[in-house]
Amino acid sequence: MDVFSLTARACRDLLGSGEVSSTELVELYLDQVERVDDRVGSFLLVDRDGALAQAAAVDATPRDERLPWEGVPIALKDLLCVEGMETTCASRILKGYRPPYDATVVAKLRAAGLIFLGKLNMDEFAMGSSTENSSVQLTRNPWDLERVPGGSSGGSAACVAAAQAPWSLGSDTGGSIRQPASLCGVVGMKPTYGVVSRYGLIAFASSLDQIGPLTRDVRDAAALLDLIAGNDLMDSTSVGLPAPLVMPTRTDLTGLRFGVIREFLGEACEPGVREVFDGAVAAIHAAGGMCEELQLPSVEKGLAAYYIIAPAEASSNLARFDGVRFGHRSEGAVDLIDMYNRTRSEGFGEEVKRRIMIGTYVLSSGYYDAYYTQAQKTRTLIADDFRRAFGRVDYLISPTSPTVAFGIGERTQDPLAMYLSDLCTIPANLAGLPAISIPAGLSHGLPVGLQIIGPHFSEQGLLEAAYAVEQRLGLSALPSIAEAGR
C-alpha cells in the first residue's frame, strides 16, 4: 500500500470495508515514521504502545458499531495537551510535563475514536517560522532535507508531507499552520477565531491563536475541522460554526469574485512564487471565477502590529512557567527571585526570551499607549480594510508565503527576515478571519501555496472554493523523501 496516496478519508474507507485493520493502518504509519523520521524529524514523541493499544481496542469493536472515523490515526502539535502524555511546546522549561487533562480538541478526537500517533515538533511555544527554534531538534522539509519545513507547525506539516500520518493538527497565531503547509506542499487551514476551542492549547497569543487541520487535500481539511469545531463551555471565546460542515463538492467558480491583495505581491514576493500564483489566478479564471486586484492599505502594518500584540500577550501567558508548580526548576537558587531568574533563563530559548522582553516592554507604563494601544488601533484598521474588501469580493487571495522553503540556518541570525515569512498570513489572524493554504504548484521543485481568505464564519464556502481550485492545480510530484523512503 502506497502511504503517500492515502488521505484520511481513504483510511476511513479501508477500515470501513474491512480491507485493513486499525492495527495494520497504525503500523503502516509507525513504520513510515521509523523509515524517515531520523531524516525529517517531525516527531518529538512517538506513542507506539499507546497507539497500538488504541488500535487493538478499535479492532475488537465490530465494524458496524464503530464511529465513522474510529481507528484513523492522527498526530498532534506538541502544544496540545493530552492527559498523561508529555507535552513540551518543544521547550526545555516544559520537559517532562504531563498535562493532567485533555485539550478540548483532543477530547473530541478521542471521543470520535481517532488514534494518537504522537507529538510533533514546533518552534518553541510556537514562536518562529522555520521550526528551528525548537529546543529539541530540527525538522527538515520532506521536499529538500537541507531546507526548513516552515513553522511554527513545522512538524505538523512535514509529517503529513512525509506521510508519517494521514493528517495532523497544528496551531496558527500569525501563519503557523498555513506557512508550513505552503512550504511542505500540504493543505493547512486556520479557522475563524472562535470556531475551535482553545482549551488545552498552550497559549502563545490568546487573541490570535487558533487550532486547525493540516491535511493531504481540502476534503480532509473539511472533515477534520468538522471534528474539532464547536462551542466549548471551557473557552468563553469559542462560538463554533453556524452549521456542521459538509463535504465540498463545488467544481466550478462561476459567479465567485476573488480579490488579489496587491500589497502582498511587492518586492518581498519571489519571482518563482509570483509565477505560480499567476498560474493560480489563471486557473480561477478558467474555472469561471473573476479576479481583480484590490488594495488593503493597512495590511502592510500588520507585521508591526502583530509583533507588538503577540509578544505582549505571550509575555503574560508565559509568566506561569516560573518553576513553582510544574516543568523545569533550577537547582541551587538562593532565594525566590533567584529561582525565577535561573529557571526562566535556563528554560526558555533565545527567541522566546526576545518576545517576552518585547512584550514586557510594550506593556510597561509609559509605553503602553505608544505601542499596545497603537497596535490595537492598527488591528481595527486592518479588520476594516477586510470588511470593505468583502463588500466587493467573496474571497481574497495571495501567495501564502512570499518565498519557497528557505535553507536551514539561512534566516536564524536575522529575526526580521524570519518575521517577513509571515507577511501574508498575519493579517487574517489580526482580523480573526478564516484562511486556507492549498498547494498551487512548484517553483524549482519546491511547493508554493495559495492562500484564500474568507469573511468570518465562511468556512463552508471557503472550503468549497478551495476544493474547486484544488481540482485544477494540485502538485505534479511527490516530495523527495517519498523516493528516498520507498
Added chain:
Amino acid sequence: MSGETRPHSPAPGGGDGTSGEWEVVIGLEIHVQLSTNTKMFCSCPVTFGEEPNTHTCPVCLGHPGTLPVANERAVEYATRIALALGCRIADHTIFHRKNYFYPDLPKAYQISQYDLPLGVGGHLDVELDDGSVFPVGVTRVHMEEDAGKLVHAGGATGRIHGADYSLVDFNRGGTPLVEVVSEPDMRTPEQARAYLTQLKGLLEHLGVSDVNMEEGSLRCDANVSVRRPGAPLGVKTELKNMNSFRYVQRGLEAEIERQIAALEDGERIVQATVHFDPVTGSITTLRSKEEAHDYRYFPEPDLVPIEIDEAYVERVRASLPELPAARRRRFVADYGLQAGDAGILAANRPLGDYFERVAELSGDARLSANWVTGDLSAHLNSAGVGVEESAVAPEALAGLLALLGDGTLSSRLAKEVFQVMLETGREAEAIVRERGVGQISDAGELEEIIAAIVEANPGPTEEFRQGREKVLSFFVGQVMKQTKGQANPQLVNELLRKHLAG
C-alpha cells in the same frame, strides 16, 4: 498620642500636633470574598479551612492551556453589592490581567478589573453612634480572583522572614473577590471603623459573603495621609491586611501619629506600604512605592466583555433585600424606635427580622426593641452566636412580653424567667406556672401583709401621715422583702396609700 483625634466628628477633624492642627485623610480598599458555591473562573468549590490543595483543578492551578470562564453568580453578587452602594452599573465591563510574579499566584497574573469596572460612583451613608450620618463616596466596585495562601514553615514568627521554607495552598486561589474602593472621605480612624463596620453589615445583609475578618473573607487596606487644613493632599501610605476592626482603628491611629511626628520633625513622608503590628503597636515599612511593581495591566484576551443590559440591572435591583439605611428609617417612622436601637436592628438583618416578628406578635414595638437590643443581644454576644441560633424564638419572647404586659411579671422577674428560657428553651408561661414565680396581684393576699406591716411600724406611718412621701419607699421595700419581690409594685403602691391613710 500627639495626633489625637476627635471622636464622632462628621466634620473635618484630624489631629493636633504640637505645631498646630493636622487634617487626616483616609480612604479604604475592602476586599470581600463572595460566598458563591464555586470559584470565580472554574468549577472548584469555595471552601475554608480544608486540607490544603484538595479543592483545585488545572484551571485554578494555572496549568498550561487552561482558560478562565467567568462565574455568572459572582457577577450577580458583585452587581448586588454595587447596586446596594448606589453605583452606576457599567453596560460594558471587561477584565484585565494584573501581572506580577509570586508563588501564590499560579498564572503570574491576577484576573482583575482596571479601567472599566463593574460599578462606579456610589456612596455609603455611615451613621455614627450619636445618630449623625456622613456619606462616604465609593469610587468603584470591581471583580477579581483571590490568590492562594502561603504557609511559611520553620522560623519563629510564621512570617516569611526567617522561615526555612514555604508551602502554597491553592484552595483559596480563584475565590471570587469584590473590591470596594472608597473615596478619601474619612477624617478620623473612628469614621474609618464606622464605615467598615457598616459596610460589613451591608454585605452581610445582602447575603453575598461570610464577611469574617479573622478568616479573611473581609480584608481591609487603608490609604492614609495628613495635611494642614486647606492644604493639598499629603503623601499617603498604605496600611495593608488589617484583620480586625480594632486593628484598623489602632493601625490608623499609630500611622497617623507616625506621620504627624515625622512631619513635625521636618521629615518627608515617603509613599510606601506599611504594616501595623498589633502586638507591639508599631508600624514597619514593607516596601517603598518607588520600587513598586509595574503591573502591566492589559485586557484579558481569554474572557469576553460582559454586556449588562438595563433589564438585568433591574432584575438584580428587585432582588435586593431592604437595605439597612431604609430599614433604619422605617423602624424609626413605623415603630417609633430610638435612632440607636433602629440602627442596631437595621444593621443586622436576622436581628431586624427577629425584632419585627416579636413586635408584630407582642404589639409593643418599643418594648420588643428594648429586649432584642438589650437582654437578647447581650446573651447572643456573650455566647458568640447569631440570633438564628437563639434558644428563644420570637414567639417565645413575645409570650414573655405578654406576661410582662398583663402584670404577671415584673421587669426584674421577666429577666429571671428569660434566663431560664435561654437555659432550657422552655416557654415563659410554663416556667411561671411550674415555679410559682409570678407577681402577687391578689389584692386580698397583699392587703393582709400590708396591714401587718403598717401595724408593726407606727413611727414611719406617722411620718407619712405628716406628709413625708419618701417614707413610702420604706414600706414598699418591706412588702417586697416579705413577698420575695413577687408583689405587683403598682398594686402595692395603691394598697399602701390606702392603709397608711388610715
